[in-house]
Amino acid sequence: MNPPYRDASGLPEEDRRLLQYWVAEGGSRAVRAAVVLLAAQGLRNAEIARRLEVSRQTVGNWRQRFDASGVAGLRERPRPGRPSIIDEAEVITRTVLAPDGGGASRAVARELGYSHAAVAAIRRRWRVTPGNATVPAVPTRPPLPQAEVWVLGLYLDTHRALLLVGTRPAAPERHHGASPGASPGAEVIAAVDAAVEAALTVPPSPAPGERRGQDRLAGYLAEARRRHPGASLHAITLWDTGEGGPSSQRCARGGVVHHALPVRTTWRTFLRAMVGLDCTRHPESSHRVYLDLAAALTHYADRPGIARERQPVRWLREPIATHFAGASRAGGEQRRESWGGANQIDLGSFNECVVIEAVRLAGTITRGEISHRTGLTQQSVSRISRSLLHRGILVEDDRRQATSGKPRTPVRLRGDAGHALGIHVDPEVLTAVVVDLDGAIVRSRTEPVAQTASPDQLVDHIARLGRGVLSAAGGAVRPGGFLGIGVATPGPVDVASGTVLDPPLLSVWRDVPLLYMLKDRFRCPIVMEKDSSAAAIGERWIGRNRRARDFVYLYLGTGVGAGLFLGGDIHRGVSANAGEFGQLCAVALERVDADGRPEILPECNPPVSIPETAARLGMVLGPRAAHDPREAHRVVSAAAGAGDPVAEKAVRQVAGAIGRGALSLVDLLDIDLVVLGGPFFTDGVADLYTAEISRIVNDFPTARRLRRVDVERSVLSREAAAVGAASTIFHATFTPRLAGRPAPTRR
Structure with a gap:
């Protein structure tokens, strides 16, 4: 049974005002004050715990303290070995960057010195779990929309810093955990941290000029809208000295929603948390993106005095294709080609791949020879071969007369069991081929590259070329046997983000997110490789036994x-x-x-x-x-x-x-x-x-x-x-x- 408690009329007016101020202020005393205020309204412990997302034990504890000591019982008390103030963004950063199995609430609480209940409550409030299966809710003021969030840019001068993020409605298929290697890791966050620290040491210029600062931020926001036309843009003020007017007014004039930091965070830990959330949810947010940001901040810190004020940090990442719902083509043209759908060649085990590799290298081979080469038992080879024959991946060849016993029936890979589209992007020509499993070219087409074309025009050209070759080869491609598209481009490339960086002979392709632009046009698996690596893979595949070595x-x-x-x-x-x-x-x-x-x-x-x-x-x-x-x-x-x-x-x-x-x-x-x-x-x-x-x-x-x-x-x-x-x-x-x-x- 809940202990008796005074109703609202029993709270002194001075105490009520102080408790309401603590709630509005946020921080560690906000929950305690809210417990007392809700209890004064006659709510039971269970209902208070549900509303505040804390345990009933916590509610009962703070009610008892208030009963015993009044408002003084809700103030901070030194607790050896445990921080008196909890930074929520620090909890989120530790959660999303935790190695497998290390992101449980108790593990994070032990590492940071917080209570398990506090860590669990923070993670519920942000909707962040170690597997990252739900869309986070970032409690800025006002809160960001509960949607997928990308870090798009950072504006920094000697008076203010704004983090620019983009949102789009969450799609169910995007609710996944981090890909292997997608997390930025402590070293990348440390690089951004150190670069921001260096930028903060830059002294203000003696004559900044208010109007010039407004023009810079307005121009930055306008450029962000041009570069990311399909994003809903939000600017979060990390800090602001107030010089030249509040940032909120400038954002409103620029058509960008302004937000303040969450109450229970610092700008530094919030930046770390946003970088961690971005990278673990979106593979396209790779090491390179944040190392580019660190480089921009370092360059700012290294410039001589007056130039620092004239040239603020105006970092924007490259466009992220149409991850944002609004980035559709003018005129409503359908961009996604439904080639492929689900492929029917779904290999069920490692051993099936081993058998296929042995057949591919040999060209034609008996089941006994497969067993000898792979070390698999003859029973396993027979079972796997029957399955592959039934699914049309292998086909039986002419029988061989054995020296003793019954004739052996060899098998070989069925060339038309699977097809793939290969596209090579060269500075001068585009080449598209449809190839079967034997390496035979079913259809091919080559077209010159327009040297003055924009990246979007070039990607449209690639898509038209690929669709044309696929259509020409349509009769030869078995239903369910189209496996996907491979794209070869000049280096260097950022495979994690699917971006062509800055090929020396193709300047128009600088920072083009090619993989995702193509994903917007084709509904099938797409693999991107450097052209020389792709050629080596083709040599290995088609060369069979002749290339079965380094x-x-x-x-x-x-x-x-x-x-x-x-x-x-x-x-x-x-x-x-x-x-x-x-x-x-x-x-x-x-x-x-x-x-x-x-x-x-x-x-x-x-x-x-x-x-x-x-x-x-x-x-x-x-x-x-x-x-x-x-x-x-x-x-x-x-x-x-x-x-x-x-x-x-x-x-x-x-x-x-x-x-x-x-x-x-x-x-x-x-x-x-x-x-x-x-x-x-x-x-x-x-x-x-x-x-x-x-x-x-x-x-x-x-x-x-x-x-x-x-x-x-x-x-x-x-x-x-x-x-x-x-x-x-x-x-x-x-x-x-x-x-x-x-x-x-x-x-």
Whole structure:
């Protein structure tokens, strides 16, 4: 039974006013005051606990203290080993960044020194759980909409800092936990923290000029609306000195909703919590996004005095495609293509992948040979084979006569059991191919790139090209057998966010969220890879047994890249940008620019370097070739293939520079196979490249007495990157992997 308690008329007016002030003020005394005020209205403990989202024990405790000591009993009391003030954002940050199993309320409470009940209440109020299964409710003032929230920008000068976020209505399919590797980690948050701290040490400029500050913030908000047209924008003031008028008025004039920080947080912990929530819920919010923010803040702190006031931090992230509901196409054109839907080739076990890999490598193989090669029992192989035959992934071949016993019936992969679309984005051309499981090209199409096109126009071009090739191949693609789309792009790329960063020969593609823009146009799995890595995957898949070992794929396109197949899988590196070959060549040749940075070697751009080298050696290319690099390369290649000594010398010079980089790879990785391919590894120059690079990687390595390095032509066609891009879908679907070796993200 609840203890007797005075009704509202029994509370002295002075106490009531003080308790109401504590509730409005927030902080640790707000809940205690609310308990007493609600109890004064005659509510029972259970109802008070439900309304305030605290335990009944907490309610009873504070009622007893008030009964015994009045208002003084609700004031702070020193408690050894436990903080008197709880920062809610600190609890949220610790929850979302906790490793698996470490985000339980009790674990967070022990680490931070808070009570378990307080931590649980905070997490309920923010709607944040370790698995991140629900949409958080951020209790700013006024609260942010209960919707998906992205951190979009930060404005900071010497008088104020505003965090810009975007929201959209929560979609059920987006309610997922963090992807492996999606969390920013303590080191990224620490980098942002340190950068903000450095920015805060910047002294105010002696003559800031109020109107100028208003113009800067207004221009920033206008740019944010242009860059993120489909987002509902909200600006949260982290701090504000009041110079030049309140931030709320400026936001209102800019069409942005203004919010103050939650009561029980500091700006620093709130920023950390928002970064953590963004990264753990949205894979596109990668390390790079927040390292870019840290770099912008550091640059601000490092500028000399007066320039700091003139150039505030105006950081905005790149557009996030149409994650926001309002970013639809003008005129209401349907953007999503329903190709694929659900694919029917859903492999049920690791052993099924092992069997398919054995069949793929062998081409044609009996069940007994599969058992011998894989170590699986014959019963397991027979059971798995029957299932794969029934689902149409394998097909039986002609019987073989055995030396004893009954004839053996081999199996092989059924080529038309699955298809994928491969798209290669090159600075000069777009290539799309539909490929089957045997690597056969069903349909292909190549179109030139409009050099002046905007990113959105280029993505529309890619989508039209892909749809056209898929439509042309429609009859050959089995229902349920379309597995997805692979996209190969020049590096560097941010695979976590699906963003093409700043390819050196395609400036218009800087910070383009290509993967998500394509996801907005196609309703099927999409994998994105660097072009050289995609070509290496295609080589491995289509090369079968000939490529069942470690190798380096040198991709000769508009630039030279390296794809590394090591330890039975593609080696992507920490940022998925392994194989940046040009700088390696420059280091090997001791070619650096004035700043000491490795040069971007002209030799590592074959369609330009070969004609230029031939012209410098005295070869006349003709008027058409003078204006068309591809035509110039074709002319020199044809001449080299016909035995022209000048053309041969030009090709050998370029091959020599590439060979020096290949030598470094051979010595570093201790490999014995280098594969050459790509659109500019043509018949006229192929033998010259192969001979020159083979000479270098076999004559000069340190361990040349221990190995012979094979330098071979690619088994792929000139569409190597596009075929490889399609093969990334097969590789992700069928290649057996143990835990700890994740497949590329398929979105």
